[in-house]
Amino acid sequence: MPLNPEKAFENSIGPGILWLVHPSIAENLAMYKFREFLPVPVLDSIGSILKEEGIIDGVTRLPMRYYTAHETTSAGERYAYSLPPEDVCPNGYCSRNYSELLNKMANSQKVREMRIAWKADVVMFVHPFFDVINQAAGQAYQPKYMGDRNNKHLAYAVAGWGYNLFADQYYSMHELFHLIGLGHSVHNTSQPGTNTARAFIGKYTDNDREKTVYGVRSFMAYNDVCKVTARVNNCIRFDHFSSNKRYVELDNGEKLRLGSSHDNNSQTAVNFIREVSNYSKILR
Known part of the structure; x- marks a missing residue:
C-alpha cells in the first residue's frame, strides 16, 4: 500500500499499473531488480509502440503510455509492486491456472482497495510459471464495448516470466495491450479477434x-x-x-x-486507452 494515498500519482497520460509479484519471484529477486528486469523495459517498449501509433493525450499533447502507479515521498518515488494479497494467493500459494487467478483478482476486496489507494487503473500479475492447464503464457480480460461500466472491474492480466533470468517482455506487453481492447487475428481458433479489434x-x-x-x-x-x-x-x-x-x-x-x-487494433487502442486511463477515478 502507499504510505500516503493522497500522494499517489494520477493523470491522463495513460493507464497506471499495480504489479502483483508472485512470492517465488519476490524471494529470489530484489524489487529494484524486478523493476529493472520487467516493468522498465516493458513500459519503454510499449511507450515506443504507442508513440509510433501517434496516440496523443489531448491535454498535454504528449504520447500516451502505460506507467507504474507510484507515490512521491521524501525519500523519492515508491512504486506499486506488491505481493498478492491473501484472498488471491492463500498461504502464499498462487494458482497456476491463469483463469482462476484472474477470477480471484476480480473478486478480491483487497486488490480493489490496493487499486484505489495506488490510483491504479489496471493490475498485472507476474507469474514464474506458464499455465499448462490452458496452454497459455498469459491471459487478460479484454474490454469489448466502450462505456461498459463493468470494464473497470475486469482490468486484470497475468503473464508468465519466461524461461530465462531476464523476463520475456512480449508476454506482459501482449496482455497489457489486451487490457486496452486489442485482439488476436481472426485466424486464432481459440480466441479470435473481433471486428475491428483484430491483429493482421x-x-x-x-x-x-x-x-x-x-x-x-x-x-x-x-x-x-x-x-x-x-x-x-x-x-x-x-x-x-x-x-x-x-x-x-x-x-x-x-x-x-x-x-x-x-x-485495426490501432483504432481500437485509440478508442479504449483513454477510458482505461480513467478506471481508477471511477473505481469506488
Missing part, C-alpha cells in the same frame, strides 16, 4: 529465383497461427498495431499494408 496476418513472395513465401504479422498475432495461416516456415513480426493506414517495408523492397478496415 498476411503473406508475400520475395523477388529471388526461389520465390519464397513469407508470413507477416502485426504485434498481437501469434507466430504459430501466422505460420499455419500463411503456410510458411517463417513469420516476420512487425512491432506495430494492425491498421489500414500502416504500411511496412518487406525484404523484397515492396510495401504491405499491415491491416484493413476489419483488422
Whole structure:
C-alpha cells in the first residue's frame, strides 16, 4: 500500500499499473531488480509502440503510455509492486491456472482497495510459471464495448516470466495491450479477434529465383497461427498495431499494408486507452 494515498500519482497520460509479484519471484529477486528486469523495459517498449501509433493525450499533447502507479515521498518515488494479497494467493500459494487467478483478482476486496489507494487503473500479475492447464503464457480480460461500466472491474492480466533470468517482455506487453481492447487475428481458433479489434496476418513472395513465401504479422498475432495461416516456415513480426493506414517495408523492397478496415487494433487502442486511463477515478 502507499504510505500516503493522497500522494499517489494520477493523470491522463495513460493507464497506471499495480504489479502483483508472485512470492517465488519476490524471494529470489530484489524489487529494484524486478523493476529493472520487467516493468522498465516493458513500459519503454510499449511507450515506443504507442508513440509510433501517434496516440496523443489531448491535454498535454504528449504520447500516451502505460506507467507504474507510484507515490512521491521524501525519500523519492515508491512504486506499486506488491505481493498478492491473501484472498488471491492463500498461504502464499498462487494458482497456476491463469483463469482462476484472474477470477480471484476480480473478486478480491483487497486488490480493489490496493487499486484505489495506488490510483491504479489496471493490475498485472507476474507469474514464474506458464499455465499448462490452458496452454497459455498469459491471459487478460479484454474490454469489448466502450462505456461498459463493468470494464473497470475486469482490468486484470497475468503473464508468465519466461524461461530465462531476464523476463520475456512480449508476454506482459501482449496482455497489457489486451487490457486496452486489442485482439488476436481472426485466424486464432481459440480466441479470435473481433471486428475491428483484430491483429493482421498476411503473406508475400520475395523477388529471388526461389520465390519464397513469407508470413507477416502485426504485434498481437501469434507466430504459430501466422505460420499455419500463411503456410510458411517463417513469420516476420512487425512491432506495430494492425491498421489500414500502416504500411511496412518487406525484404523484397515492396510495401504491405499491415491491416484493413476489419483488422485495426490501432483504432481500437485509440478508442479504449483513454477510458482505461480513467478506471481508477471511477473505481469506488
